[in-house]
Amino acid sequence: MYAVIQTGGKQYKVSPGQRLKVEQLAQAVGDRVQFDKILAFWGDSEHIGAPYLENCVVNATVVSHGRHDKIRIIKFRRRKHYKKQMGWRQNYTEVKIDEILNNKI
Secondary structure (H helix, E strand, C coil): EEEEEECCEEEEEECCCCCCEEECCCCCCEEEEECEEEEEEEEEEEEEEEECCCCCCEEEEEEEEEEECCEEEEEEEEEEEEEEEEECEEEEEEEEEEEEEEECC
């Protein structure tokens, strides 16, 4: 059984027991999170939302918060004495998918 959820502007394919790094959430470590934007669900049969499934919920627990590795951005023009360097580290929240509930499907 698995589902496709949307959070932080991205879509993730999840199944129970899976650990996942999503965009930073405001919950503390150990809190439960409920994802209600479910795009698709596969179990006994498949269900596709238009755009979301109304009776399906994914419950998860916040495991940790952290930051990804640094991404380096370099822009330059050859022979023009122009060079610009930047770096970025994106924050994330690691969650563990506990269960996928599908009511009335």
